Amino acid sequence: MYTGVVEATGEVTANERTGDGRRLRVALDAADITSGESIAVSGVCLTAERVGDGWFEAFLSEETVARTNVWEAGTTVNLERPLALDDRLHGHVMKGTVDAVTEVVGIEQRGEGWWFEFAMPAAYAPYFVEKGAVALDGISLTVASLTDETFAVAVVPATYERTTLSEMAVGDRLNVEVDILAKYVERQHQSLQ
Structure with a gap:
């Protein structure tokens, strides 16, 4: 489970097709991550299968590739480790399972x-x-x-500066995860019909 409070950014250094998916390598400055741990990469929950000095590698299944924005080498990505049980919940409950991809249609400094x-x-x-x-x-x-x-969000300076939003332009694509609690409510409502 994640909160959506980005801890760091990294750079995709490789994204190669394999027989049944893609293998992604991400470079990062501070690597408090070990092999086998989960990490959200721009909202996608992945497993760090291999970890080296300043990088980790993860596998993306065909399902993940089909539902997400697949990054090219050189792309900056947001990174977040999973929520620990003794942490505060600063953002909202997120699972790291992307629902859709959206496109930026407008950016305005206010x-x-x-x-x-x-x-x-x-x-x-x-x-x-x-x-x-x-x-x-x-x-x-x-x-x-x-x-x-359309939908719009207001972004405070701290979020803008510490995430990939500062690099976005009209036409760029982002991963979307809708509120899981809304999905549960809808499912319960359907079961009562």
Whole structure:
């Protein structure tokens, strides 16, 4: 489980096709990670299968490749280790299972902060509510406004500066994980019908 509070960024140094998926290598400055541990890479829960001095390697299954934004070598990614049971929950509950990919349709600086607008992933629109949680590339954000076609988030300077949002441009694609609690509520509601 993750919270969407990005701990660091890393750089994809290799992304190679294998017979049944892709193998990803990520370089990072501080490596408090060991082989076999989970790590969220721009919102995607992966297992660090191999770890070296300043890097780790993970496997992406075909399912993961089909649902996520696959990064090219040179791409900066957000990194977060799983929540420990004695930690505070600063963002929101996230599983690291990406639901969809969205596209940046607008970026505007507003005072010291930023306003980002994204294309609404139609199949997941029912899970979006104003002031509700959404994870974008592993970043816990609050939906500030929405229409049938778009949703927007307001980004504070600290989040902008310490995540990949500072590198985003209109047309870029990000991973989306909708609020898991909304999915559970919908499932329970359906079972009562």
